[in-house]
Amino acid sequence: MxxxxxxxxxxxxxxxxxxxxxxxxREVARLGSRAKNAWLLRAAERLEESRSRILEANQRxxxxxxxxxxxxxxxxxxxxxxxxxxxxLAGLRQVASLEDPVxxxxxxxxxPNGLRVGRMRIPLGVIGIIYESRPNVTVDAAALCVKAGxxxxxxxxxxxxxxxxxxxxxxxxxxxDTDLPEDAxxxxxxxxxxxxxxxxxxxxFVDLIIPRGGPALIxxxxxxxxxxxxxxxxxxxxxxxxxxxxxxxxxAIALDSKIRQMAVCNGLETLLVHRGAARSVLPGVLKALHExxxxxxxxxxxxxxxxxxxxAAEADWSAEYLDLxxxxxxxxxxxxxxxxxxxxxxxxxEVIVTRDYESAQRFLRTVDSAVVGVNCSTAFSDGxxxxxxxxxxxxxxxxxxxxxxxxxxxxxxxxxxxxxGQLRE
Numbered sequence: 343m344x345x346x347x348x349x350x351x352x353x354x355x356x357x358x359x360x361x362x363x364x365x366x367x368r369e370v371a372r373l374g375s376r377a378k379n380a381w382l383l384r385a386a387e388r389l390e391e392s393r394s395r396i397l398e399a400n401q402r403x404x405x406x407x408x409x410x411x412x413x414x415x416x417x418x419x420x421x422x423x424x425x426x427x428x429x430x431l432a433g434l435r436q437v438a439s440l441e442d443p444v445x446x447x448x449x450x451x452x453x454p455n456g457l458r459v460g461r462m463r464i465p466l467g468v469i470g471i472i473y474e475s476r477p478n479v480t481v482d483a484a485a486l487c488v489k490a491g492x493x494x495x496x497x498x499x500x501x502x503x504x505x506x507x508x509x510x511x512x513x514x515x516x517x518x519d520t521d522l523p524e525d526a527x528x529x530x531x532x533x534x535x536x537x538x539x540x541x542x543x544x545x546x547f548v549d550l551i552i553p554r555g556g557p558a559l560i561x562x563x564x565x566x567x568x569x570x571x572x573x574x575x576x577x578x579x580x581x582x583x584x585x586x587x588x589x590x591x592x593x594a595i596a597l598d599s600k601i602r603q604m605a606v607c608n609g610l611e612t613l614l615v616h617r618g619a620a621r622s623v624l625p626g627v628l629k630a631l632h633e634x635x636x637x638x639x640x641x642x643x644x645x646x647x648x649x650x651x652x653x654a655a656e657a658d659w660s661a662e663y664l665d666l667x668x669x670x671x672x673x674x675x676x677x678x679x680x681x682x683x684x685x686x687x688x689x690x691x692e693v694i695v696t697r698d699y700e701s702a703q704r705f706l707r708t709v710d711s712a713v714v715g716v717n718c719s720t721a722f723s724d725g726x727x728x729x730x731x732x733x734x735x736x737x738x739x740x741x742x743x744x745x746x747x748x749x750x751x752x753x754x755x756x757x758x759x760x761x762x763g764q765l766r767e
Contacts, residue, residue, distance in 0.1 A: 349536060356540035359528050360495060360547035363468045366525035367493035371465045375442040377521045378489050382438040385516040386431045389481070392512045397422060399504040400477065407501050415605040415664035419475040420502055430478045433726060437485045440730075443750045444491045447758060458760040463753045465491030467549035470541055471734070472497045472563055474555035477505035479735075483552075484513050484527045486734050490752035493526045495548065497541055499555070500533035507531065542567040552747075554735045572743060574735035576662040577607030578688040579720045582679040582705070583627070584696035585618035591717060592619075592695045593627045598719040599693070601634050605664045607736060608691050608713075608723040612659060612669040614679045620672045621647055628670065636666045643672035659686040676701055680708050687711060689738045691723035712738055712745035 370378070389396065400422040407417045422430070443463045450460035469492050471483045480496055487494035498506040510529040517524045530537045542551065545568040553563040554574040564571050581599055583592050599610035615624045620643055628638055628648045638644070639658045640651035651670065658669040659682070673679045676694075683692055693715040694705040702716045713723040713736070723746065725733020730748025737743045743751035 352532065352534065352536055353540045356530060356537060357544060359530065360468065360544040362525040363493040363495050363528050364547040366523040367468050369523045370488060370493055370526050371491045373521065379438040381488065381516055381520045381522040382434050382485055384519050385513050386434040388512040388516040389431060396508040396512065399508040402504045403502050412501065416475055418605040420477065422477055422505060426478055429726065430481050433482055434485050437489050440749060442489065443753050455764050456762060457764045460758050461755040462758045464756050466752055466754055468493045468495065468547055469752065470495045470548045470551045470569065472538055472551065472553045472559065474499035474559060475501060477502040477509060479554060480506050480509045483734055486749060486752055488522065488526055490749045492752060495528045495530065495541065497530040497538060503533050539566065542569060545569050552734060572737050572741055573739045575738040576688045577609065577690040578611050578660060578662050578686060579608060579691040580612045580614055580683050580687060581610050581693045581695060581720065582614040583616060583619050583623055584676065584694055584698060584701050585616040586697040587619055587623050587695040588697060589623045589626055592623050593630045595693065595695055595719050596627050597630055597634065598721055600631060600636060600668055602721050604666065608720050609664065610668065610720050611661060611663055612671065614682060615672050617672055617674055631668060636668050638668055638670055640670040641672055644670045676704060683709055690736060691720045693718060693720050712736060
């Protein structure tokens with residue numbers, strides 16, 4: 343088969359997948375919570391029953407990634423074992439326990455003529471998810487999309503192809519066991535990047551594209567998609583130690599934010615420190631991080647108070663390391679910290695550590711990232727930890743969804759009118 347013929351065949355295959363998803367989405371939209379929850383619970387059972395087979399497929403992906411020389415943080419993202427497997431199944435069950443947003447009517451008002459006007463939550467339709475590395479996204483995305491009444495078309499990275507196929511097979515088997523249409527969960531089975539191009543052209547059948555991955559993927563999807571896009575961009579997350587930061591709290595938050603799980607987008611990448619805390623708080627924090635194996639790349643002031651630090655380069659301030667590396671900068675005050683975040687951040691997650699109420703409130707008001715916190719770890723920027731169940735990701739696009747995207751973010755609203763024969767005069 344010639345290259346043009348192969349491309350045409352791929353286009354037809356992806357179009358067929360999207361068309362079937364559109365047909366399935368209409369059925370899913372009519373299902374009640376009981377039917378959707380039955381699928382979610384059965385999916386958890388099917389995954390557990392298929393655990394050995396799925397982890398064998400996952401091992402193939404891990405071995406291939408190591409053979410290709412993939413960086414350690416990326417390999418770690420591929421691993422479905424241990425806590426990630428447990429959290430994945432727990433996420434399915436938690437989504438089943440959440441209130442279904444579909445059909446909810448809100449903002450009911452009465453017009454002067456007696457016409458009642460409200461808004462009803464409805465599914466978006468068909469959602470395309472394009473993502474890299476983490477195969478647990480396959481299950482998280484399917485769970486949330488279906489519970490919100492949508493169908494989903496998944497296109498994972500080539501590095502996780504065996505894992506993703508095995509996971510989707512279990513999810514579709516669970517659909518056959520219940521009342522869910524099988525094509526509510528579909529996967530693009532090709533690793534050819536042309537498959538992404540084909541999916542981005544399916545604006546007749548797909549309502550929203552959500553890309554999750556590195557800058558190259560995000561830029562490509564944003565540039566080439568005919569379908570509306572909500573970006574889930576890099577996580578260049580900051581913790582700012584204010585002048586009044588309590589040393590023990592500052593150390594604990596910095597450690598948890600950085601080393602709890604590094605290969606995640608909510609991990610700490612840059613530590614900012616008020617000049618007034620540079621000599622009293624910073625040395626202890628950096629000592630604790632260094633003892634955990636973290637390489638400190640600091641500004642001149644940081645290097646002056648911590649001998650083991652190495653000088654930071656300009657590129658370090660905007661780096662998403664996903665590794666045991668931390669950029670550290672001493673700034674004049676809170677305003678300078680905010681200016682740094684606005685210049686180098688990715689609108690993901692920022693935290694201030696302070697005992698001063700006014701500083702905390704000013705930080706919350708002036709930092710416009712998707713998640714902004716006071717005296718807590720950046721690790722809480724996670725849908726599961728915030729009570730959303732398994733999240734679709736963390737949106738860094740300022741559209742209808744910003745921050746961790748749960749069920750409600752995968753719906754929209756239509757106007758509903760209740761009348762008693764009113765006519766427009």
